[in-house]
Amino acid sequence: MTAQPTERHLQPVPPGDNNDRGGKAQPLLIVQNLQKYFPIRGGVLNRKVAEVKAVDDVSFSVMKGETLGIVGESGCGKSTLARLLMHLMPRDKGTLVFDGDPVDEPHGITLRELRRNMQMVFQDSYSSLNPRLPVVDSIAYGPTVHGVATSEAKIKARGLLEKVGLRPDLFGGRYPHELSGGQKQRVNIARALALDPRMLILDEAVSALDKSVEAQVLNLLGYLKRHLNLTYIFISHDLHVVQYISDRVLVMYLGQVVEIGPVDRIYNAPKHPYTRALLQSALEIDPEHRIETPPLVGDPPNPINPPSGCRFRTRCPYAEAICERETPKLGKAAENPAEHVAACHITNPVAGHSMAGRTLQSLPVEASAPRALAAAL
Amino acid sequence: MADTNNPTPPKRPLVEVRDLNVNFVSREATVRAVNGVSFDVMPGEVLCIIGESGSGKSVTMRSLMQLHPKKRTRITGSMRVGDHDIMALSDKEMNAVRGRVISMVFQEPMTALDPVYTIGDQIAETVMRHEGVSKAAAMERALELMQMVKVPSPERRLKAYPHELSGGLRQRAMMAVALSCRPALLLADEPTTALDATVQIQVLIVLRKLQEQFGMGVIFVTHDLGVAAQIADKVAVMYAGRIIEYGSVKDVLLKPKHPYTLGLMASTVHGQNRDQDIDAIPGSPPDMRFLAPGCSFAPRCKLAQPECLASFPEPNDHGNGHMSRCFRTAATTPAMEMGIA
Ligand SMILES: Nc1ncnc2c1ncn2[C@@H]1O[C@H](COP(=O)(O)OP(=O)(O)OP(=O)(O)O)[C@@H](O)[C@H]1O
Ligand SMILES: Nc1ncnc2c1ncn2[C@@H]1O[C@H](COP(=O)(O)OP(=O)(O)OP(=O)(O)O)[C@@H](O)[C@H]1O
Ligand code: SF4
Ligand SMILES: [Mg+2]
Ligand SMILES: [Mg+2]
Numbered sequence: 024m025t026a027q028p029t030e031r032h033l034q035p036v037p038p039g040d041n042n043d044r045g046g047k048a049q050p051l052l053i054v055q056n057l058q059k060y061f062p063i064r065g066g067v068l069n070r071k072v073a074e075v076k077a078v079d080d081v082s083f084s085v086m087k088g089e090t091l092g093i094v095g096e097s098g099c100g101k102s103t104l105a106r107l108l109m110h111l112m113p114r115d116k117g118t119l120v121f122d123g124d125p126v127d128e129p130h131g132i133t134l135r136e137l138r139r140n141m142q143m144v145f146q147d148s149y150s151s152l153n154p155r156l157p158v159v160d161s162i163a164y165g166p167t168v169h170g171v172a173t174s175e176a177k178i179k180a181r182g183l184l185e186k187v188g189l190r191p192d193l194f195g196g197r198y199p200h201e202l203s204g205g206q207k208q209r210v211n212i213a214r215a216l217a218l219d220p221r222m223l224i225l226d227e228a229v230s231a232l233d234k235s236v237e238a239q240v241l242n243l244l245g246y247l248k249r250h251l252n253l254t255y256i257f258i259s260h261d262l263h264v265v266q267y268i269s270d271r272v273l274v275m276y277l278g279q280v281v282e283i284g285p286v287d288r289i290y291n292a293p294k295h296p297y298t299r300a301l302l303q304s305a306l307e308i309d310p311e312h313r314i315e316t317p318p319l320v321g322d323p324p325n326p327i328n329p330p331s332g333c334r335f336r337t338r339c340p341y342a343e344a345i346c347e348r349e350t351p352k353l354g355k356a357a358e359n360p361a362e363h364v365a366a367c368h369i370t371n372p373v374a375g376h377s378m379a380g381r382t383l384q385s386l387p388v389e390a391s392a393p394r395a396l397a398a399a400l
Numbered sequence: 401m402a403d404t405n406n407p408t409p410p411k412r413p414l415v416e417v418r419d420l421n422v423n424f425v426s427r428e429a430t431v432r433a434v435n436g437v438s439f440d441v442m443p444g445e446v447l448c449i450i451g452e453s454g455s456g457k458s459v460t461m462r463s464l465m466q467l468h469p470k471k472r473t474r475i476t477g478s479m480r481v482g483d484h485d486i487m488a489l490s491d492k493e494m495n496a497v498r499g500r501v502i503s504m505v506f507q508e509p510m511t512a513l514d515p516v517y518t519i520g521d522q523i524a525e526t527v528m529r530h531e532g533v534s535k536a537a538a539m540e541r542a543l544e545l546m547q548m549v550k551v552p553s554p555e556r557r558l559k560a561y562p563h564e565l566s567g568g569l570r571q572r573a574m575m576a577v578a579l580s581c582r583p584a585l586l587l588a589d590e591p592t593t594a595l596d597a598t599v600q601i602q603v604l605i606v607l608r609k610l611q612e613q614f615g616m617g618v619i620f621v622t623h624d625l626g627v628a629a630q631i632a633d634k635v636a637v638m639y640a641g642r643i644i645e646y647g648s649v650k651d652v653l654l655k656p657k658h659p660y661t662l663g664l665m666a667s668t669v670h671g672q673n674r675d676q677d678i679d680a681i682p683g684s685p686p687d688m689r690f691l692a693p694g695c696s697f698a699p700r701c702k703l704a705q706p707e708c709l710a711s712f713p714e715p716n717d718h719g720n721g722h723m724s725r726c727f728r729t730a731a732t733t734p735a736m737e738m739g740i741a
Binding site for chain 2 (some may be wrong): 096097203204205206233234235236237238239241242245246260261262263264266267268300301304305306307308309310311313314315316317318319320321322323
């Protein structure tokens with residue numbers, strides 16, 4: 024019924040994608056200094072009384088054909104970042120460059136072109152499909168808006184259902200409420216693929232699914248990526264899933280990128296104290312190795328009034344005076360996709376942190392924790 | 401927990417559920433949510449019920465508190481908690497048992513906490529209602545409870561309203577309310593599912609410590625195998641309204657026997673080789689309105705044979721209280737070694 028599509032449906036794309044404009048080494052997406060603050064209004068005049076720094080000076084790039092995983096605690100700005108990339112909300116600042124072309128600027132590509140090339144799949148598979156349309160029509164809708172004839176769009180939609188492992192004759196005419204969660208998420212993926220995008224942003228796209236169904240959808244994503252030359256941004260709070268699917272990983276904390284690098288280097292030797300604590304909090308399926316002391320105490324601070332300097336300092340075991348005074352930066356190296364960098368004073372030999380230059384692995388897990396904890400409260 | 405060489409006679413279970421069946425009846429259909437579930441929980445023991453969405457985990461647990469809509473629910477079997485025969489309790493008696501003998505924490509604490517009262521007032525109110533102590537004494541107890549569940553700055557948080565707390569703190573405040581009368585049995589329905597990994601582990605560690613300290617029995621529902629590995633003494637795996645595997649946490653998670661448990665382990669992403677597909681279970685769970693006879697997992701099972709569709713398998717005894725219900729148990733052991741190692 025929901026069997027994996029077999030390899031004969033699709034042939035691998037020949038090397039040298041027709042759509043490739045900038046060349047192989049040109050990142051598919053470059054994000055520079057992206058910022059989004061949400062105003063908080065209050066008082067009798069409904070004036071802006073504060074702001075949530077949801078995405079604050081975020082820069083990174085996504086290489087062609089890779090999967091970039093994004094992790095971080097709830098509220099750290101992952102979904103806001105995804106929406107900004109999709110231009111689903113206006114940004115305060117920042118530039119986006121898609122395959123060498125600036126987006127929505129005089130000499131660049133238009134928003135319409137960007138949207139064709141970049142599609143998004145959300146967690147909430149229920150609300151994102153029109154309940155009154157058979158799913159084949161939902162999938163065909165995007166192409167018809169972009170000028171494809173209805174009959175042609177439907178043929179394409181049926182082909183896409185096939186690709187995501189749903190038999191069009193059985194499933195095409197069904198309404199969303201007649202599908203299981205996993206089937207709905209397959210339809211969402213098919214719909215996102217309808218305009219032949221080059222990049223998919225998957226925001227918690229498998230999080231609501233049961234494990235057995237999640238595995239099917241992850242396999243499907245791998246299959247589609249291999250055969251359609253896709254690039255993924257994969258947002259998830261499941262650290263095991265991110266490790267499995269990603270080539271590189273970006274770690275966010277309170278609206279900022281705190282670490283980015285190749286997946287194995289991040290998982291084997293994290294450089295930021297937050298990343299280490301986050302990874303240590305992931306539970307293993309092994310009752311013989313239980314976690315006895317929590318890797319991190321407290322909850323993330325309020326994003327309305329983030330701590331000065333390093334935003335992690337209120338929970339960090341190594342926080343020192345410098346961490347309160349100065350904001351650690353990722354630095355220029357972050358633009359190089361082969362680099363593994365973290366925004367922590369410890370990683371900077373000249374920042375003035377007493378442990379500067381040492382690797383995290385050589386430091387005690389609990390340093391001056393009580394002081395950091397006191398500051399957090 | 402249970403030491404087989406221990407000469408002293410085993411304690412009486414805190415919870416005894418026998419042949420529980422729960423059907424939800426409506427004009428259109430009957431949902432057969434729970435189909436002959438039996439289990440025990442010893443005092444001071446944590447039983448985790450794991451299984452996919454719709455497998456009947458919450459319905460099983462909610463039955464112990466009579467939380468189903470009376471009119472539409474057909475429920476048979478027996479349930480005992482402490483000295484209480486749950487099926488025989490009147491509404492009034494059940495109310496007295498709730499909170500004092502059995503209490504419950506949910507995934508979404510906002511449904512359990514009253515938004516118009518401070519956390520402190522809610523805990524104190526529960527303590528006063530059940531123990532008849534003064535307001536001052538109840539408030540002191542509330543502070544103690546907030547310290548116990550490791551809420552930072554507990555004095556300040558007692559004066560806070562639920563919406564003023566983060567998700568993790570709210571979850572801990574709900575635990576404080578649930579523990580306020582030292583229940584013998586705590587029912588926890590996915591209490592950490594909505595939390596971040598860093599906060600989830602804090603809550604699990606606190607819960608485990610308190611459970612040991614109070615000698616409290618816990619039934620913990622989760623679909624996360626990692627959570628079960630972290631907190632359970634015993635694990636029951638449910639599929640389509642039945643317990644298809646049961647045993648100590650080590651037996652079930654390290655030596656699983658049922659093809660569904662094996663499939664669940666294999667399809668849960670935990671460090672698999674990135675270059676290979678995950679060994680996913682094909683298909684999806686059955687519709688609980690139209691359950692076929694036989695093993696409900698048969699349509700998705702690699703090892704299924706015609707006999708699997710004929711009747712529901714009797715329990716296989718794997719020793720040490722480890723049980724599975726599968727006709728093909730002889731075939732699972734080599735399959736397991738290939739699938740998991
Ligand atoms: N439209 C909005 N107006 C005001 N604040 C917002 C808005 N959208 C998001 N926020 C705030 O911005 C911050 C970042 O939210 P975002 O949804 O991006 O987080 P997230 O990392 O996706 O979290 P989760 O893991 O829970 O999905 C949060 O503090 C959130 O409350
Ligand atoms: N009040 C009700 N009326 C009708 N059907 C119900 C009712 N409550 C639960 N069900 C059905 O009973 C079955 C078992 O549901 P239950 O809530 O126990 O699943 P679960 O294992 O807890 O799943 P989840 O992991 O999604 O919470 C489902 O098919 C559900 O739709
Ligand atoms: S050491 Fe300082 S800069 Fe590094 S994470 Fe801790 S607080 Fe931030
Ligand atoms: Mg989000
Ligand atoms: Mg449930």
